[in-house]
Amino acid sequence: MDDAVGHVDVDWAGRPVRIEHAWIAPGRRGRPLFVFLHEGLGSLAMWKDFPRTLCDALDVRGLVFSRPRNGRSTAVPRDERWDVDYMHRAAREGLPAFFAAVGLDTRRDPPWLFGHSDGASIALLHAAACPDRVAGLVVLAPHLFVETVSLESIAATRQAYLETDLKERLARYHDDVDAAFWGWNDIWLHPPFRAWNIEEELTSIRAPVLAVQGRDDEYGTLAQVEAVAKAVPGTRVVVLDDCRHSPHKDQPARLVEEVARFFELPGARRTGSSNHRHTATTASSKEETS
Secondary structure, X not given: OOOOEEEEEEEEOOXXXXXXXXXXXXXXXXXXXXXXXXXXXXXXXXXXOHHHHHHHHXXXXXXXXXXXXXXXXXXXXOOOOOOOOHHHHHHHHHHHHHHHHOOOOOOOOOOEEEEEOHHHHHHHHHHHHOOOOOOEEEEEOOOXXXXXXXXXXXXXXXXXXXXXXXXXXXXXXXXXXXXXXXXHHHHHOOHHHHHOEOHHHHHHOOOOEEEEEEOOOOOOOOHHHHHHHHHOOOOEEEEEOOOOOOHHHHOHHHHHHHHHHHXXXXXXXOOOOOOOOOOOOOOOOHHHHX
C-alpha cells in the first residue's frame, strides 16, 4: 500500500493498545467508507495494493488496519492465549473502540466491512451486534463453524512454520511474528474451539451481504458461504473458479468486478441506517460465476 500509515491509541476494554492504520482517499467526502479486516495471519501491509485498487474502482474511501498482535500494532505476549471468543471480542469490543479512536461515527456514517477469513467472521459478528451501524458487507472465505478441512490445513501450516521459511516470510509483516502466528494457530487447534459456531448469531444482520469463496479453498468448504446465505436471506453468493482461500490474491480483477456489480445493485449503495434486509439474488452456480 502506498497510503500513509499511522498509529492510534485505543482503549480496548480497559487495555491500551496501538493500532496501525491507513486511510485511502479520505478526500472523497460523502462517499461510502470501506473498512478492511484481514485474516488470522494478516496485517495492513499484507493486503498490498488491493484495498487501493478496490476503492479506486468503486470511487469510495477506505480504512485498513492491523488488529493487535498483528502487523505493526501492539504485540501481545507470546504466552497470552486467545480464548474461543476472540473473534467475538474483536467484533464487539475491538472494532467499536478502534472506530471511536479514529473519529468514525458509525451511526452517522456506517461503513462497509470488507473481511477475509477470520476478518470476514469478525465483520459478520460486528454487523450482527450493531445492525444499524454497518452499511454493507463483503466477506471472503468466512468461517461460521469449524470444519475438518480447516483444522487439517491449519495443522499443515503449523508444520510449515516450524520446518520451512514461512516464519521468515511472515516476519516481514509482523513486529512479533511468533505472537501473531501462535496466537492464531494455537486457538484454532485448541480442542474446545471445535465447537465454535456463529450461524445462529447472524440472523440479526440487516445490511446487504456479498459472500465470496474460492472453489478450491483449502481452509473451508462452500458450506460456509451457503450458511451465510441461510442466516441472512438475500445474501449474494459468488463462487470463484481457479481460486483458493484468498480471492483478493488469486482472482483480484474478478473480485473487484463482483464487488462493483454488487455495490451498484438497488439498495446496496446507501448511507445511514441499514435497518432492512437486502434483496439481491443468490448466484452460486459455476455458470453464473465463472
